Amino acid sequence: MTTTNMPVALNIADISERFLKCNTATIYDVMDRMGYPHQCLDLTIRGLDRRMRIAGPAFTVRGTREPRFDDNFPRPELKNFGLLKAITPGSVVVINAEKDMNVGHWGEMMSLTARQHGAVGAVIDGGTRDMESILNIPDWSLFAKYTSPIESKGRWRSQEFGAPIFMTGTTTSEVLVRPGDFIVGDGDGIMVIPHEIVMEVLEKTEVMEINEEGTRKDLLSGDPIDVVYKRYGRL
Ligand SMILES: O=C([O-])CC(=O)C(=O)O
Ligand SMILES: [Mg+2]
Secondary structure: OOOOOOOOOOOHHHHHHHHHOOOHHHHHHHHHHOOOOOOEEOOOOEEOOOOOOEEEEEEEEEEEEOOOOHHHOOOHHHHHHHHHHOOOOOOEEEEEOOOOOOOOOOOHHHHHHHHHOOOOEEEEEEEEOOHHHHHOOOOOEEEEEEEOOOOOOOOEEEEEEOOOEEEEEOOOOEEEEOOOOEEEEOOOOEEEEOHHHHHHHHHHHHHHHHHHHHHHHHHHOOOOHHHHHHHHOOO
């Protein structure tokens, strides 16, 4: 059965675990065939470790260059670490840094706090600092465009969270990410799956992964490529 709307009782942990076993290349092929070929985030957003994998619903954040500190910034929801405290279990923090390419928009202590609130990692259209320490955090994945020692405070700040954002895309200039859209990333790249089609994408991807496994096994055992191709219909 295909689910077209995100039911409230959707088991996020179960879906994330299943997506972690799927490759973004397979997800791309499934979504391409479903009419969603432009859901791949900018390829320069990479795991700090290329073998990192991530899956979960998006917790969206948008920030811009902004020198004011919390006391002078009239957004009560951001005061007293409001953004970090709002992070929900299982989520992937997704940050649009609005083209700032200098500072670390994220870091080790933010990672540890987000993890306390149940997040599984972060995807940043921008930079992070504290790379080595972040690599030592257990069960934590971080994807960013670059690393930087430069502190964001007084240079850049979060403006809002929990609202739709645009992240830099690969085949299009932007990819829309709404809160709850599924993010799946691995060493190839990061896919954004609209929440309305998440179950259909997952089920079709799992079927395609079974085919991939068959193809892999047959090629490893020496079957000729044309025979294998005829058997599974794709590479
Ligand atoms: O405060 C920052 O700029 C980010 C940071 O270093 C951390 O989270 O550890
Ligand atoms: Mg730090």
